[in-house]
Amino acid sequence: RSVRAATWAGPSARRLASTEIPKIDPSTIPASRFDNDPADPQFYGVVKESGFDPLVGDYPKLKWDGAQQRNVYNGYWDPVEKRNFGDVLHHEDELLGPMAPDVHTYPTGKALVQLASFFAIMFGVWQAADFVTTHHRPNPAASREYSYPDYAGNKELAD
Structure with a gap:
């Protein structure tokens, strides 16, 4: 009886199965x-x-x-x-x-020009940053002298 109850379908399921798309x-x-x-x-x-x-x-x-x-x-x-x-x-x-x-409706040539210009601008920014870091002016102020010559923190605190 339990198997039969599990396979029993109500009238709505039969109606759904009989309908055609x-x-x-x-x-x-x-x-x-x-x-x-x-x-x-x-x-x-x-x-x-x-x-x-x-x-x-x-x-x-x-x-x-x-x-x-x-x-x-x-x-x-x-x-x-x-x-x-x-x-x-x-x-x-x-x-x-x-x-x-x-x-995308861009032609291939226009897309390649845009990519090339992006990489050229990024390369220019990188070169400018490299130039500034290698050719910057040294610090014009003198380094601070600490009064304790044997203090190990002098190296950490010095400029």
Whole structure:
């Protein structure tokens, strides 16, 4: 009887197990959200020639545009995620959300110039500090003479 009681599921569990997940109707998704243009710089090539990706299944193949690329002033239902209520999530939404790594739009040349200028400035500061420490003026005041010549603390207290 105890085994039977442990495996018994109530009516709510049976009702939950019998429900089916509704399919997403692609006609409810705006056409601008679909990724069909390989010339798009954000195109990442998930759309297969056969139209079926075994990892995604029949889930809609949406554009690779994250929360950082969306317009801030569109008046979204969720301003942090920049999406409206009922929007279909991208299948890699964790990579496209606001907590994802930043999307950098700097060209490579500009980034290298900025890095080189940072290291040049740091090298200049280091050289200036080295020059000041090696070419500083000696102390013009005379060292203090202590009246106890045999006192061992004279070396510690002297300049």
